[in-house]
Amino acid sequence: xxxxxxxxxxxxxxxxxxxxxxxxxxxxxxxxxxxxxxxxxxxxxxxxxxxxxxxxxxxxxxxxxxxxxxxxxxxxxxxxxxxxxxxxxxxxxxxxxxxxxxxxxxxxxxxxxxxxxxxxxxxxxxxxxxxxxxxxxxxxxxxxxxxxxxxxxxxxxxxxxxxxxxxxxxxxxxxxxxxxxxxxxxxxxxxxxxxxxxxxxxxxxxxxxxxxxxxxxxxxxxxxxxxxxxxxxxxxxxxxxxxxxxxxxxxxxxxxxxxxxxxxxxxxxxxxxxxxxxxxxxxxxxxxxxxxxxxxxxxxxxxxxxxxxxxxxxxxxxxxxxxxxxxxxxxxxxxxxxxxxxxxxxxxxxxxxxxxxxxxxxxxxxxxxxxxxxxxxxxxxxxxxxxxxxxxxxxxxxxxxxxxxxxxxxxx
Numbered sequence: 300x301x302x303x304x305x306x307x308x309x310x311x312x313x314x315x316x317x318x319x320x321x322x323x324x325x326x327x328x329x330x331x332x333x334x335x336x337x338x339x340x341x342x343x344x345x346x347x348x349x350x351x352x353x354x355x356x357x358x359x360x361x362x363x364x365x366x367x368x369x370x371x372x373x374x375x376x377x378x379x380x381x382x383x384x385x386x387x388x389x390x391x392x393x394x395x396x397x398x399x400x401x402x403x404x405x406x407x408x409x410x411x412x413x414x415x416x417x418x419x420x421x422x423x424x425x426x427x428x429x430x431x432x433x434x435x436x437x438x439x440x441x442x443x444x445x446x447x448x449x450x451x452x453x454x455x456x457x458x459x460x461x462x463x464x465x466x467x468x469x470x471x472x473x474x475x476x477x478x479x480x481x482x483x484x485x486x487x488x489x490x491x492x493x494x495x496x497x498x499x500x501x502x503x504x505x506x507x508x509x510x511x512x513x514x515x516x517x518x519x520x521x522x523x524x525x526x527x528x529x530x531x532x533x534x535x536x537x538x539x540x541x542x543x544x545x546x547x548x549x550x551x552x553x554x555x556x557x558x559x560x561x562x563x564x565x566x567x568x569x570x571x572x573x574x575x576x577x578x579x580x581x582x583x584x585x586x587x588x589x590x591x592x593x594x595x596x597x598x599x600x601x602x603x604x605x606x607x608x609x610x611x612x613x614x615x616x617x618x619x620x621x622x623x624x625x626x627x628x629x630x631x632x633x634x635x636x637x638x639x640x641x642x643x644x645x646x647x648x649x650x651x652x653x654x655x656x657x658x659x660x661x662x663x664x665x666x667x668x669x670x671x672x673x674x675x676x677x678x679x680x681x682x683x684x685x686x687x688x689x690x691x692x693x694x695x696x697x698x699x700x701x702x703x704x705x706x707x708x709x710x711x
Contacts, residue, residue: 360427364655433476433488524559609647
């Protein structure tokens with residue numbers, strides 16, 4: 300790319316960022332007088348989540364998958380086969396430098412989720428979003444240390460929190476990828492790692508990351524809670540998961556005594572049997588989270604899975620902890636199975652966020668999203684496409700441009 304073209308491209312990126320910041324400012328101003336007054340800090344009371352007035356708040360919402368953690372199966376991040384977010388960032392760093400890479404990733408994020416998406420979520424009747432994040436959102440991928448903390452670590456996440464607040468929507472911050480990785484999955488941000496469990500530096504840097512997040516959002520009522528470790532399926536034992544939860548719990552509590560902390564039972568059998576009574580650990584103001592997926596099962600098995608989750612919640616009523624289904628998806632079975640699960644969770648008193656708000660896994664209405672592609676726009680090849688083509692290709696994938704609402708589903 301010649302210097303004149305590069306200058307034009309940089310100018311466009313600066314304009315795009317400036318516009319996003321201007322919108323963010325307007326959101327903050329509007330929030331100070333409207334939605335922020337409507338939302339109040341959540342906490343637990345027995346087996347319920349309640350607001351500051353003690354009224355029960357059942358969280359019902361969506362996961363913003365493919366947004367701050369790129370998963371190639373569900374988002375248009377790369378057509379060349381790069382397997383995860385880390386690989387995409389590394390390739391962009393190599394080709395364009397760190398500054399341009401960060402601008403490009405921000406460009407992708409700003410196209411994938413916009414203010415219009417929060418209006419969509421509100422209009423569909425939801426009151427919560429779960430936002431998967433990973434360590435690469437907070438540390439540069441080549442300098443994971445206290446001194447390497449990114450100066451823009453909270454830019455996009457703050458935008459999400461403010462945009463959600465403007466619609467009266469709560470935000471759950473979900474750590475999809477701890478430093479070193481809690482499994483080998485690409486959804487940790489970097490596949491084939493799973494080093495967290497045996498690396499003291501990774502554990503310490505993860506605790507520091509959570510301390511920073513908790514310190515930053517301490518007192519912010521839009522943040523419903525902190526989901527400490529998503530699906531720690533690579534752990535060597537159940538006790539290792541509980542030890543990690545305790546370590547991170549203490550790190551969060553040292554910075555933020557008030558927010559809900561969410562602890563996942565997504566290891567082993569993915570049920571309450573792996574989790575201790577929180578009183579035995581000294582944990583307070585916690586929610587226990589399960590995920591419910593029945594792979595390649597019949598509709599009756601899928602519907603029974605939701606029933607089993609509520610039964611498991613009730614069987615552990617002595618824990619006196621609210622239950623939350625952080626991920627689930629019955630879309631492929633149509634409105635009948637979907638509505639059955641919604642009714643089961645609602646009637647059972649459990650909060651829930653399904654996976655996912657939008658996904659490129661299949662044309663509407665058969666994909667994994669509340670919004671699925673209405674047609675296939677171009678996905679850039681991060682290894683060969685020009686910088687301008689990467690920008691223009693990602694820009695096609697806004698919800699309004701390339702997606703359609705899954706109207707086959709009903710909502711309560």
